[in-house]
Amino acid sequence: MKLKLKDDLPPGQYELMEFPRFGLTKFAGRFPDRPNEHSILIKAGINQLNWLADQPARLQRINQRCDFHCVTTWSKRGLNWSGFRFSVFYENIVVPLLQPESHTKYVIFRCQDGFRARLLLTNVLAPDVLLADRLENAPLSIAHGAPLRLIAPAQYGYKSAKHIKVIEFCQDDRAYTAPLFEFMDHPRARVEHEERGKFLPGPIFRWLYRPLVNPVRRKFRIALTNHRTTS
Numbered sequence: 001m002k003l004k005l006k007d008d009l010p011p012g013q014y015e016l017m018e019f020p021r022f023g024l025t026k027f028a029g030r031f032p033d034r035p036n037e038h039s040i041l042i043k044a045g046i047n048q049l050n051w052l053a054d055q056p057a058r059l060q061r062i063n064q065r066c067d068f069h070c071v072t073t074w075s076k077r078g079l080n081w082s083g084f085r086f087s088v089f090y091e092n093i094v095v096p097l098l099q100p101e102s103h104t105k106y107v108i109f110r111c112q113d114g115f116r117a118r119l120l121l122t123n124v125l126a127p128d129v130l131l132a133d134r135l136e137n138a139p140l141s142i143a144h145g146a147p148l149r150l151i152a153p154a155q156y157g158y159k160s161a162k163h164i165k166v167i168e169f170c171q172d173d174r175a176y177t178a179p180l181f182e183f184m185d186h187p188r189a190r191v192e193h194e195e196r197g198k199f200l201p202g203p204i205f206r207w208l209y210r211p212l213v214n215p216v217r218r219k220f221r222i223a224l225t226n227h228r229t230t231s
């Protein structure tokens with residue numbers, strides 16, 4: 001799918017030429033324990049199944065070029081992902097096999113490094129949301145989310161869960177706790193509306209987060225180098 005890339009960046013964002021490994025610093029030194037494990041646990045109410053993400057016979061593979069916007073104000077433009085449309089996965093796998101409740105409102109992603117993300121079902125069903133297993137014509141690296149990650153281009157990067165282990169469909173979000181602070185975790189996190197976090201206007205978060213970008217990038221880079229030399 002070709003998305004129309006906008007000429008301007010969304011409000012408060014600046015462009016990076018590289019695509020750094022990034023996140024909350026508490027996850028910098030945590031890595032997927034099974035980066036080649038393509039079995040994902042999918043749950044809806046009391047129903048669950050193991051889905052093999054590398055043999056999705058019923059799902060059409062698509063390529064998508066889109067921009068990536070981190071809440072800390074950096075953006076990487078024009079990344080080429082390959083994978084499966086989340087809405088097609090939902091209609092062809094989740095609905096027929098797990099019969100989620102009609103009141104399903106949230107989708108919770110749990111990751112191999114302990115990270116988690118909560119999205120509204122209406123947001124993940126947007127046509128540009130992917131379960132991606134390839135970036136720039138190569139399988140996802142450990143840095144960028146192996147074996148499988150979400151790509152939700154309209155949401156800030158913290159919704160694009162890497163190293164997915166479990167996907168849960170729920171009516172409420174009681175099973176979810178934010179990976180750091182609840183105020184940093186906006187339920188929609190729409191980039192266009194600058195929904196960076198809760199309680200405070202978006203532009204305030206720019207000034208809180210921007211000074212952290214370089215130190216966080218450095219922490220993530222050093223941790224990856226150490227991981228490569230010790231494993």
Ligand SMILES: Nc1nc2c(c(=O)[nH]1)N[C@H]1C(S)=C(S)[C@@H](COP(=O)(O)O)O[C@H]1N2
Pocket residue numbers: 019020021022023024027028069070071111112113114115116143144145157158159160161162163
């Ligand atoms: N499993 C996992 N997913 C994650 C994170 C993480 O630390 N662990 N960080 C999030 C944040 S804050 C961002 S900006 C993006 C960064 O993606 P990248 O490392 O591929 O650049 O991943 C998101 N998904």
Ligand SMILES: [Mo]
Pocket residue numbers: 022023070071072157158
């Ligand atoms: Mo981020």
